Amino acid sequence: MANEFPTSPEVLAEASAFSLSDLSLMSPEEMSPAAELAYIEELRQYRERYERALGAKPAKATTRRAAGPTAKVILNGAFGADASDVEF
Amino acid sequence: MANLLSLPRVPKQSFYGDQFSAAPGAQTRVNASTFQVFKACPRKYLYEVLLAKGKRPDDPNLRFGSLIHQAKAIFETNRARGADHDLALQGAFRFLLSETWDHARAKPGFVEDPLKNRATLLRTFVWYIDQYRDDACETAALPSGKPAVEVQFEFDSGVTGVGGEQVTFVGTIDRVVRFNGALLVSDTKTSSNARYLTAQNYTPDGQFSLYVAAASVCFGIEADGILLDGIEVGSNATSFRREIVPRPREVIEEWLDDARVHLRRLSEAFARNEWPQNDSACGMYGGCRFRGVCGASSAEREGLLAKL
Numbered sequence: 001m002a003n004e005f006p007t008s009p010e011v012l013a014e015a016s017a018f019s020l021s022d023l024s025l026m027s028p029e030e031m032s033p034a035a036e037l038a039y040i041e042e043l044r045q046y047r048e049r050y051e052r053a054l055g056a057k058p059a060k061a062t063t064r065r066a067a068g069p070t071a072k073v074i075l076n077g078a079f080g081a082d083a084s085d086v087e088f
Numbered sequence: 089m090a091n092l093l094s095l096p097r098v099p100k101q102s103f104y105g106d107q108f109s110a111a112p113g114a115q116t117r118v119n120a121s122t123f124q125v126f127k128a129c130p131r132k133y134l135y136e137v138l139l140a141k142g143k144r145p146d147d148p149n150l151r152f153g154s155l156i157h158q159a160k161a162i163f164e165t166n167r168a169r170g171a172d173h174d175l176a177l178q179g180a181f182r183f184l185l186s187e188t189w190d191h192a193r194a195k196p197g198f199v200e201d202p203l204k205n206r207a208t209l210l211r212t213f214v215w216y217i218d219q220y221r222d223d224a225c226e227t228a229a230l231p232s233g234k235p236a237v238e239v240q241f242e243f244d245s246g247v248t249g250v251g252g253e254q255v256t257f258v259g260t261i262d263r264v265v266r267f268n269g270a271l272l273v274s275d276t277k278t279s280s281n282a283r284y285l286t287a288q289n290y291t292p293d294g295q296f297s298l299y300v301a302a303a304s305v306c307f308g309i310e311a312d313g314i315l316l317d318g319i320e321v322g323s324n325a326t327s328f329r330r331e332i333v334p335r336p337r338e339v340i341e342e343w344l345d346d347a348r349v350h351l352r353r354l355s356e357a358f359a360r361n362e363w364p365q366n367d368s369a370c371g372m373y374g375g376c377r378f379r380g381v382c383g384a385s386s387a388e389r390e391g392l393l394a395k396l
Contacts (some may be wrong), residue, residue: 018343024196024207025192025195027189028182028185031185036181037174037178038182039210040174040177040178040214043211044214047214047325050325
């Protein structure tokens with residue numbers, strides 16, 4: 001198991017140079033710390049867009065978090081397709 | 089009733105031995121998953137555990153869950169070493185990137201399944217770790233002072249096999265946490281359906297009972313139950329639910345008493361080479377994969393098994 005700290009991350013500004021499709025096709029060996037952070041940030045932004053589309057409040061750590069209404073939205077973001085099979 | 093604390097812990101060096109080496113053919117180191125299979129159906133145990141039939145080593149569901157567990161352990165270890173949230177996440181994320189990359193073909197791997205794949209794994213992990221960014225959970229310490237993360241255990245079940253061998257329980261506890269005043273064994277479950285991610289679904293449940301027993305026997309940690317982190321994976325999003333699954337001490341002791349009965353039956357099954365079908369379990373979990381084999385005549389079975 002690669003149980004090591006990453007090297008010092010570059011500034012997030014660099015991250016904006018990547019698009020998700022670029023990052024998902026980049027080999028781990030050639031992916032810089034900045035690219036890793038950019039990938040993580042893309043996934044976070046996608047979540048924000050997704051939850052905004054659902055009208056949900058930002059997620060918080062709770063116990064027995066009540067399930068909301070079943071999502072019935074169509075997203076045309078980076079991940080495409082619909083989200084009708086996901087409950088939030 | 090079993091006395092949990094009277095059960096001896098087995099020295100750690102025996103963790104990595106061959107599961108079937110202590111007595112010819114007999115499993116003497118029993119983990120939760122193989123034990124569950126035997127309890128459900130001895131014939132299924134024969135096919136799946138002993139003959140290793142019908143298992144897909146690349147099963148996307150198993151791989152997805154395993155990678156989430158491994159990455160979470162890296163994250164928690166990094167946090168325990170002092171890394172902040174984002175740095176600890178980045179280290180675990182890097183591990184997942186590498187594990188799901190097809191290095192031989194220089195392209196993304198783990199892409200076959202529409203639901204459990206590289207893209208949904210990376211998304212799920214980042215969302216999961218962020219979901220509990222300000223987590224009220226604190227990792228508990230082992231008696232040694234080390235953080236209770238990815239803790240391997242082995243302890244004597246109290247059962248002696250028919251060959252005189254000691255039968256032990258083995259496994260790995262993800263993490264022990266303090267949460268809202270309770271001491272809990274933490275475990276993560278992933279599913280594409282939220283109804284499998286509830287406390288009710290794990291009450292009773294042999295794996296969770298074993299983990300709570302192991303925390304007590306091996307580390308003197310009297311856990312109140314399990315903190316279940318449920319992860320529901322969809323094609324476009326992931327949702328999370330967290331529940332406490334209680335395990336009172338009396339329940340654990342009863343489970344251990346029952347487990348000893350099943351272990352004696354397991355030992356007897358090896359001694360007599362008897363692996364009866366439990367035909368009341370054939371329809372569980374959407375239907376047993378060996379139904380076609382068990383339903384065929386004995387003359388046809390070898391050929392059918394060979395195809396699995």
